[in-house]
Amino acid sequence: MAKYIGPVCKLCRREGEKLFLKGERCFTPHCAFERRGFAPGQHGRTGSRNKRGGTGRESDYARQLRAKQKARRIYGVFERQFQRYYKTALRRRGLTGLTLLQILESRLDNVVYRLGYASSRAQARLLVTHGHFTVNGRRTDVPSMLLDSGDSLAVREGSRATAYFKELGDFAEKRNFPAWLSRDLKGLTGNVQRLPERAEIDGNLNEQLIVEYYSR
Ligand code: SF4
Numbered sequence: 001m002a003k004y005i006g007p008v009c010k011l012c013r014r015e016g017e018k019l020f021l022k023g024e025r026c027f028t029p030h031c032a033f034e035r036r037g038f039a040p041g042q043h044g045r046t047g048s049r050n051k052r053g054g055t056g057r058e059s060d061y062a063r064q065l066r067a068k069q070k071a072r073r074i075y076g077v078f079e080r081q082f083q084r085y086y087k088t089a090l091r092r093r094g095l096t097g098l099t100l101l102q103i104l105e106s107r108l109d110n111v112v113y114r115l116g117y118a119s120s121r122a123q124a125r126l127l128v129t130h131g132h133f134t135v136n137g138r139r140t141d142v143p144s145m146l147l148d149s150g151d152s153l154a155v156r157e158g159s160r161a162t163a164y165f166k167e168l169g170d171f172a173e174k175r176n177f178p179a180w181l182s183r184d185l186k187g188l189t190g191n192v193q194r195l196p197e198r199a200e201i202d203g204n205l206n207e208q209l210i211v212e213y214y215s216r
Contacts, residue, residue: 003125004076009033010040011073015066017204019074023119060212067209074202075104076121081144086214097207102195108135109143111153115183115190116175117168132159147192155188 009032012019018033020026029035038044072082089099104110109118109125112133118124125143127133133140135153147153155165169185177183178200183190 004078008122013038013040013044015070015073017070019070021073021076021120021122023123026120061216064209064213064216067206068213071101071104071205071207071210074121074205075107075110076125077104077144083214086210097211098198100210101198101201101205101207103146105196105201106146106148106192107143108133108140108145108147108153111147111181111190111192115153115177115181116172117155117188117190119171119175127164132156132162132165149192149194151192153190160188 008021011021012033013036016037016039018026018031022031025031068082072079077085085103086096086100089096089103092099105114109121109128112118112124112128113121118127128143129141131139131141132155133153134156135145135147136151137154139156159165165188168188172183172185177190178196180192180194180196180200181190182193
């Protein structure tokens, strides 16, 4: 399974906004975007990129590309996988953009993160690949697994005694989880009640621009 191993905070600086990729650190003064909120590279500070302070008009293509890259980076998905999700969304009935976001939200690593069992999607991915979760009673180590309404996940029996999961309750309690999921912190389980509605997915994603990008 491929995974991005480059400097994570650069992705936020490239997108010109905080993408919250590093869990708790993103809410501290150590956040790289708080300290250097300009694009990385030689021309970052001078604002050669329009959305980060330049004066020229950003092209439609540039806006579409940025919208797609931002979504990819938030969910930690590589281009080929993202294209596959888009093609799947195209085949399904309903609004392609919303369906694409629902597919991204239903990834196992995202559900673990949304339930508050990890402080970031990257951490959730790591927990899943280490085999700490079961889905519908079966152990899995595939973060990209797509969950559907009615699916349930749980921390694996053998993992509950680890220090991380023993202390998780206190941290997870402070983390909100969306209404399309349910969780039982004592039992370390969670359920997908239904797929999320648009208002329950991050508002700063622009799925329309993503659809336009792939429809060119
Ligand atoms: Fe982005 Fe978090 Fe790094 Fe800040 S700390 S730049 S929000 S990943």
